[in-house]
Amino acid sequence: MDTNRASQEQDQEPEEPEGFPGLLSAVEADNSSQIEEDTDHNYYISKTYGPSDPMSKDLWVNIDQMNKEKVKIHGILSNTHRQAARVNLSFDFPFYGHFLREITVATGGFIYTGDVVHRMLTATQYIAPLMANFDPSVSRNSTVIYFDNGTALVVQWDHVHLQDNYNLGSFTFQATLHNTGRIVFAYKEIPIEVSQISSVNHPVKVGLSDAFVVVHKIQQIPNVKRRTIYEYHRVELTKTKITNSTAVEMMPLPTCLQFTSCSTCISSQINFNCSWCHRLNRCSSGFDRHRQDWVDNSCRDETKDKICDITDTTYLYPFTTTIVAKTTSRSKEATAGRDMLSTSLPPTSVPTEGKVENKAGTRPQSDSAVGRMQDTPPLHTGLILGILLVMLVMVAGVLVTVYVYHYPTSAASIFLIERRPSRWPAMKFRRGSGHPAYAEVEPVGQEKEGFIESEQFCTFFFLL
Incomplete structure (x- = not known):
């Protein structure tokens, strides 16, 4: 998957570059200030509330006081690492102007909003109150909870720990998605500064992102297309503002x-x-x-x-009249030329040319037919060579398999075993790549308690 930042000046005039900034970040400010921020991100206006601001407490949703029947603890996400699960919404959620009825909740402290689930969920199209390398499986107290009351969805990462630094303590935070498009990030327990969280094994992000998918044709390979994701906008919130008892409110703009x-x-x-x-x-x-x-x-x-x-009818009716006139003239010519061959017909007329050639017998075959007959032997030769090549590859594969089976301790056998598909780097998260692989778990209706084992989910953006 190619992830690129879309150029915001491709389809607009040079004098209006402010319409599509590639990236807008929150304005840096003093962390000790409790004054409400109001930052314009073009698509959203964000407001940050400090620990002493009453709004930070009001924006926190106490799930313990909600209807127990609607509060769901995801058993799989609460016991696994780098997993994601789809959650259906009971309302239309506007996100960057698009209405969503389904999201994907990930264990890494973020919500994926794309249509196609792939292994690079952290790259773009996310709602991230605090994206980091969280692993709910390292503690029995860690849970991923969500609650839908018909007008808002609350997703809470409760007492989750960082996999690569468990001793830092637990994190508790939530994201609330309202049917008006309003998004709230609320933080109850943040043991360290977010800027100090390591991003070696997992990206650390706080904010929003959206992208569009473009299908490209590959000229070298016929009937094969490649999908490329372009990030056209991102909201990056100031990480130093994220502390205990803080909140961020983002209001959508038109x-x-x-x-x-x-x-x-x-x-x-x-x-x-x-x-x-x-x-x-x-x-x-x-x-x-x-x-x-x-x-x-x-x-x-x-x-x-x-x-x-x-609709401009002045352009439609003359066009129709012209077609009728031409059709009438052609019908008259056809009637007049029933008893004799008309020489005024276009020489490139296929039906007339076919009749003349059949009667005269001067051109039994067209040039294209002769060319096809001349090109037939090379096509047969290429087909035979292709079949032979496939057979040779199959025979070589069988011989290699037999050799590996009888000599498992040879250098070639060890080389292949170490690079079997289950160990391919493309199917696993590469250390330091910044894009960890997430596996999609079973739907909510099939969720079960305990641990699950699954290969890393990977979708290559190639459609046959």
Whole structure:
């Protein structure tokens, strides 16, 4: 998977670069200040509340006081490491203007919002109150809890420890997703400064991210396409602000996707350069999860005019009349030429040319047919060579298998055993890569208590 930062200036004029900043971070401020922050991230406005601010306590959701029937402790996530589970929402959750009904909760202190679950969940498309190398399996007191009351979803990582530094203590924090698009990060127990958490074995992030997927054709391999994820926006919150009894509130700002008509779209006065696409009946800035449809339908060329002409009948009816006129003239020519061969017909007319050649017998075969006959032997030769090559590879594989079976202590056998598929680096988390592999666990309806063992989940972005 290729993860890239999308250029925010591809489809907009140079004089409006502020519409799509590649990255906006929270403004650094004194950690001892208890004044409420109000930071504009273009898609969201974040407000940080300190330990002495009453709002930090009000934003914390006490799950112990909620309806016990709706509070769910995920048994698998609470006993495993680097696992993720899908959770269905009972409401539409707006995220960067897109409505989600399903999310993926990970043990690493974040929520994945993408459609396709892959091994690099930490790269982009996340809601991260505190993404780190948490391992709930190292302590019996560690649990992953979530609660859905119909208007909000609360996910709480309760008394979780860092796998690579258990002695630092337990972390307790939560993320709340409201049906209005409002997102709240609340922190109850943070034993050390977030900036001091090691990111060697797992990235450490606090904030939001979204991306779009683009399908590329591979010219060297026919009928094969590659999906590439481009991160078009990220919200990075100040890590030094995350301490005990703090909270961060993020309010969504208007996006182009909320406008449902052309007039309201092009006349909108928001932070984005909105354009209307008649083919899709959609308002967009060109940078959202529907980027592929926007490009495939040539909406980038259509939005240059900035005109809301829905249907112009003056262009449709003349076009239809012309077609009828041409059809009528052709029918007259066909009627007039029933008894004799018309020489006024185009020489490239396939049906007429076929009749003349059959009667005269001067061209029994076309040039293309002769060319195909001449190219037939090379095609057969290539097919035979391909079959022979496949057979040789199969024979070589059988011989190698027999050799390894009879001589398991040889250098070649040990070399292959060490590199069997279950030990391939691509299927495992590579130390220091910054993108740990997460495995998707069973659906919530099939969850069970205890530990599970599974290979690391990996999706390669190649579609045959």
